[in-house]
Amino acid sequence: MLNVENIRQDFPMLQGKMMQQHPLIYLDNGATTLKPRAVIDAVVKYYEEYGANAHRGDYDLSYFVDQEYQQTREDVAAFLHAESEEIVYTSGATAGLNMVAYGIGERLLQEGDIVLSSEAEHASCVLPWMRVATKCHASLAYIPLQEDGRIDMDMLEQMMNERVKVIALAHIGNVLGYIAPMKEICALAHRYGAIVVVDAAQSAPHMPIDVKDMDCDFLAFSAHKMCGPTGVGILYGKKALLAQMEPMLLGGDSNARFDVCGNIQLKDAPYKFESGTQPIEGIFGLHAAIRYLQAIGMKEIHRYEQQLHAYAVARLKQMDNIILYNENNDTGIITFNVKGVFAQDAATFFNANGIAVRSGQHCAKLLNEVLQTSATIRASLYFYNTKEEIDRFLAVCANATMETCLDVFF
Amino acid sequence: MLNVENIRQDFPMLQGKMMQQHPLIYLDNGATTLKPRAVIDAVVKYYEEYGANAHRGDYDLSYFVDQEYQQTREDVAAFLHAESEEIVYTSGATAGLNMVAYGIGERLLQEGDIVLSSEAEHASCVLPWMRVATKCHASLAYIPLQEDGRIDMDMLEQMMNERVKVIALAHIGNVLGYIAPMKEICALAHRYGAIVVVDAAQSAPHMPIDVKDMDCDFLAFSAHKMCGPTGVGILYGKKALLAQMEPMLLGGDSNARFDVCGNIQLKDAPYKFESGTQPIEGIFGLHAAIRYLQAIGMKEIHRYEQQLHAYAVARLKQMDNIILYNENNDTGIITFNVKGVFAQDAATFFNANGIAVRSGQHCAKLLNEVLQTSATIRASLYFYNTKEEIDRFLAVCANATMETCLDVFF
Amino acid sequence: MNNFMNDPMMLRSIIMDHYEYPRNHELKKEDGYLQKHMASESCIDDIYVQSKITDGIIEDIRFDGVACTISTSSTSIMSELLQGKTIDEAKKIIANYYQMIDGKDFDENVLQEAIAFHNVGKQANRIKCATIGWKAMEELIEESEAKK
Amino acid sequence: MNNFMNDPMMLRSIIMDHYEYPRNHELKKEDGYLQKHMASESCIDDIYVQSKITDGIIEDIRFDGVACTISTSSTSIMSELLQGKTIDEAKKIIANYYQMIDGKDFDENVLQEAIAFHNVGKQANRIKCATIGWKAMEELIEESEAKK
Numbered sequence A, B: 001m002l003n004v005e006n007i008r009q010d011f012p013m014l015q016g017k018m019m020q021q022h023p024l025i026y027l028d029n030g031a032t033t034l035k036p037r038a039v040i041d042a043v044v045k046y047y048e049e050y051g052a053n054a055h056r057g058d059y060d061l062s063y064f065v066d067q068e069y070q071q072t073r074e075d076v077a078a079f080l081h082a083e084s085e086e087i088v089y090t091s092g093a094t095a096g097l098n099m100v101a102y103g104i105g106e107r108l109l110q111e112g113d114i115v116l117s118s119e120a121e122h123a124s125c126v127l128p129w130m131r132v133a134t135k136c137h138a139s140l141a142y143i144p145l146q147e148d149g150r151i152d153m154d155m156l157e158q159m160m161n162e163r164v165k166v167i168a169l170a171h172i173g174n175v176l177g178y179i180a181p182m183k184e185i186c187a188l189a190h191r192y193g194a195i196v197v198v199d200a201a202q203s204a205p206h207m208p209i210d211v212k213d214m215d216c217d218f219l220a221f222s223a224h225k226m227c228g229p230t231g232v233g234i235l236y237g238k239k240a241l242l243a244q245m246e247p248m249l250l251g252g253d254s255n256a257r258f259d260v261c262g263n264i265q266l267k268d269a270p271y272k273f274e275s276g277t278q279p280i281e282g283i284f285g286l287h288a289a290i291r292y293l294q295a296i297g298m299k300e301i302h303r304y305e306q307q308l309h310a311y312a313v314a315r316l317k318q319m320d321n322i323i324l325y326n327e328n329n330d331t332g333i334i335t336f337n338v339k340g341v342f343a344q345d346a347a348t349f350f351n352a353n354g355i356a357v358r359s360g361q362h363c364a365k366l367l368n369e370v371l372q373t374s375a376t377i378r379a380s381l382y383f384y385n386t387k388e389e390i391d392r393f394l395a396v397c398a399n400a401t402m403e404t405c406l407d408v409f410f
Numbered sequence C, D: 001m002n003n004f005m006n007d008p009m010m011l012r013s014i015i016m017d018h019y020e021y022p023r024n025h026e027l028k029k030e031d032g033y034l035q036k037h038m039a040s041e042s043c044i045d046d047i048y049v050q051s052k053i054t055d056g057i058i059e060d061i062r063f064d065g066v067a068c069t070i071s072t073s074s075t076s077i078m079s080e081l082l083q084g085k086t087i088d089e090a091k092k093i094i095a096n097y098y099q100m101i102d103g104k105d106f107d108e109n110v111l112q113e114a115i116a117f118h119n120v121g122k123q124a125n126r127i128k129c130a131t132i133g134w135k136a137m138e139e140l141i142e143e144s145e146a147k148k
C-alpha cells in the first residue's frame, strides 16, 4: 500500500505552500507534475558535481556524464520492457510524436493511404499526422467515439483495410482519461500491416507499460508529467522501424561522418536521433523520477489513483450543479463543468480556493464537437493527492455557482 | 574590470572540485559551461515554488510561470537588441538551426539554387542545409577558407550571385574561434537577395550581439554554453521571415484551433514554433544566466577572454612540442596538438593533470581537410578561468610528450 | 472611492447582466466596419470585435464569439461606454481602464460600469479576459488612425 | 603479479612499439574475410577489423583506420595474440582481457603483452579505446559462428 503521507514529505511544493491564502491543492497533474526532492537533487547534482557535456568526453567528468546517460537509457528500457537501443531521448512527447510522423510518415504513406486517429487526441498526437498525410496525398480519418467518449472498437475494425498505414492514438486520453485497449488495437493494426504510434503522455506516468506485450511500434512520453524535468522525453521505437526512420534533427553527435560531397553517414539508432547537446540534467532528473516511481510501484500508483477517482466521482455525481463528462473512466482524470458557468470562470473559483485545476479545450479541440461544450474543467490526480484534498475539492465543487464564481473578483 | 576571484565564488564547480587528484581546471567551455549559483537557484525555484505548466493557466502558479516566461523573452530580446516577438524558445542551437532549414529552406530553394556555408562549420549548422538543398535539387557550396582558416571574403564576393539564397555560417567557429565579419556578410548577402542564418552557439556566450546592427535574418544559440541549463536555446528571426516560416513541430499550444477537415490555424510567431510543453525550468535558468552575464558585461567578458588567450598563445608559440593552429584568433579558443601524439592521447594526459580539454574533430569534420590533421585538442576559455589556471595548463603543455602521455595509463 | 465599488452584489449584477444580455452582440456585414479577431494567445476566448469609426467619432462597436463571463461582460460594457465618443475621449477612457486594472489611480467617473472590474487583478490570470475586448478596440482605433 | 606489469617503462615501450609498428595493419581484399567497421560510437576512432576464420581456427586478423595510440596498439596486440588460436581459446583470452580491464581477476599468462593495458581503467574514458578492436573481433567470431 502506498503511504501518501510519507510520499508527500518528498515534495517541496507540498510543504505548506499556499495559493490565494489557502493551502495549495494541486490537481493539474495532467498538465505537469510536482517534483520530488530526489529529482531536484539529481538535477542540482549535475550542476554542482558534473557540469560537463556528454559524449566524446576526454576527461573524467564527461565520462561520468556519459555513464549516467547510458545507465538512464537502460533503466528507461527496463521501465518499458524494451531494449536500450530502442530508447531515444527527445525534448518531450510533442517532439517524439513529431519525429515519428516526420521520419517515417513520408516513407509509409502513398497517395490514397489512410492514417487513423480519433477526435479525442491531443494536438501533439494528431497534427503531425495531419500535415504528413496532406503532404503525401493520404488522408486522416477519425475513429468514431462511443457516446461516453471511448474509442469505438467495432468502428475501428470496420475502418481497417490495406490502405490504413498508421494508427496514432493516445494510450490514455488527456481530456476524458479512458485507457485505450492498445494491445487489441496493435494486433488489429498489424493484421493489416499498419503501425501503431502510441501517445503515452498520460499513461506512462500513471500505470505500468510493457511495450513488448502491447506490441506497439512507437510510444512517446514526457518526463515532466511523471515527476521529472521539462525539456526531456522518451521515444520508444521498434528496432527495425527506428533503422528506417529519418531523423528530424541533423547535427553534432548524430552523424559518424560527412564529407563535402554531401554524403552523411549517420550513426545507428538511437544516436542518429540525438543531434546536438541533449538535455543532460533533464536526463539525470528523468532517471531519478523513474527510480522514484518504480520504488513506489506503477501498479500501486495506478490502483491508488483509481480509488481516489472513484471516491470523488461517487460524490460529484450527486451534485446537481456539476456536469460530469467521464464518470466511468479508468484513471485520475475528472472532466466536468459547473452548470451555467463558463469553464474558465469556474477554474478561477477553484484558484481562489487554493485548488489548481485547468479549464479549456485541453488542446483536444476536436473533442468539443463530441462533448458539445466549448470548454470543460479538468481535475487530474496523482499519487501524492490525498482523500482530504479530494474532500476539500468536493466542498468547493458543491459551493460553485455563477454567484460564488463571480464573487472572487470583488 | 572583471573580478574573477569574486566570480568564481558563484560557481559550485569551482569550489575545490578535484579531478584525478588535481584541482579541476575546466577548459572545455566550447562544449558546455559551468553554472553559477543564480542559475541553479532559478531552476530549483521553479521546482520548489512554481511547479506548474505555463500557458492557459487558470490558477496563480501557472500565471506566475507565464509571466516569467514572457519576461524572459523580453530580456532575451534586449540581450540581442531584438523585439520579443522575434525570440523563439527552442531546445538548443541544433534545434534552432534545423527549424530554419526545415521551415524556410523548402520555400526559398528551387532547383539550381545555392546555399553557401564553409568547411569550418559545426555539423548542426551545415547538415540541415545539406539535406534541404538535396531535397530541393539545390546545391551546397563551401566558401573557401584562407590559409589560417578564416572565411575568405574575396572568394565569398566572387561566389555571390542571384542563385545564392542562403548563407549559413557560424559567427564564431567552434574549432578555430575566428569571428566572422557578419555585418559585412549580411550586407553582401542582402545585396543579392540571400538570407543569412547565423550559428551563434559560440558567440552569444562570449561577446555582445546586436542583431539589428548585424542585420542577420536568423540567429541561434544554446543556453548551456552561456552558464544556462541544457535543453533550452533561442532562435532569433526577423519578423517577416518568422511569419513565412513553417514550424517543424506541431502540437499543443502552437495552434489556435484546428478542425476535422484538416485546417490548422496556427498562432502568430513566436508561439507557432513553441508546440508542446516548453523547457520551463530551462527558461527560468536561461533568464538567470542572461542576467548574470549582463551584470558582468558582455564587452568585459569578451575583452578578458582575449587577454587570457593572448597570454596563453604567446607562451604556447614558444613550445617546440606544440603545434598551434589558430594563434591569431579573436576569442578564447586554443586549438593545438602535441607533436607526435594523437589528440585523444594528449587529452587524456591533460585529464590526468586535472585539466578538462576536448579532443576530436569537434564535429566540424570537414575542417580536417583544411587543417590536415584528423584530430586536434581544443582548450576553450570562459570568464571564470584565471591566469593561474592558464599557467598550470601551460606547464602541462610543456611537459607533454609521447612518453608522458602514455605514462598516465600505468 | 464611490460606494457601489465596494458592493459585491452590485458589481456582480452588472457583470451578470452584461454576460447574460451582452450589448452590441452581433457582428455587422456592412461596409465601414474594421474588425479584429482576438484568439491567438488564449485557448478559450475567441472573439471578434468590430468598430465603425467616422471622422474621429466611434459610431458603433460590435462583438461576438466564444468567451468567458469576464471577457464577454467587459467587452459588452466597453462597447456601450465608447460608443459615440471621439477617438480622444475613447483613448482617455481606455487609458483609465488599464490604470484601474493595474491597480493605479484612475478616474471613476469616466469608467462608469467598467469599475466592476476594479479588483480583477486579485485573479491575475484573468486580467487578459478583462482586457481582451479593450485591447481589440484600442487596435481598431490605431488602425483607423493609420488609415487616414 | 608479474614484475614487468609494474614497470611503466616496459609497458610503455610495448604500447609505443605496437603504435609505431602496428602488426597486421593492412586490410585484405581476398575472399573469406569477415569485416567489421567500428566508428559509430566515437568521434575519432574509426577502424576496420577483418578476420579469416576457417573450421573454428582464426587464421588471420587484419585492421586499419584512424585511431589513437591505445586503440591502435591494443588492436595490434590482439591481432597477434589471437592469430592461429581456436575460437574457444580466443574466447577465453578475450574474456580474460575484459576481466583485466574491469579490474577483476585474470590469467596473466594468456594475455601476454596485452597486460600493458591492465591499468587503463585509471583513465576510464579510454576503456573504449582499449577494447574497440577486441569488441570487433568478438563480433567477428560470433558472426562466423552464426554462419555455420
Ligand SMILES: Cc1ncc(COP(=O)(O)O)c(C=O)c1O
Binding pocket: A252, A275, A276, A277, A278, B030, B031, B092, B093, B094, B095, B122, B124, B125, B170, B172, B173, B174, B199, B201, B202, B222
Ligand atoms: C558552432 C556551434 N554550432 C552549434 C553547436 C550545437 O549546439 P548544441 O549542441 O547546444 O545544440 C555547437 C556546440 O557544440 C557549436 O559549437
Ligand SMILES: Cc1ncc(COP(=O)(O)O)c(C=O)c1O
Binding pocket: A030, A031, A092, A093, A094, A095, A122, A124, A125, A170, A172, A173, A174, A199, A201, A202, A222, B252, B275, B276, B277, B278
Ligand atoms: C495526451 C497528451 N499527448 C501529448 C502531450 C504533449 O506533451 P508535451 O507538452 O510534454 O510535449 C500531452 C500533454 O499536454 C498529452 O496530455
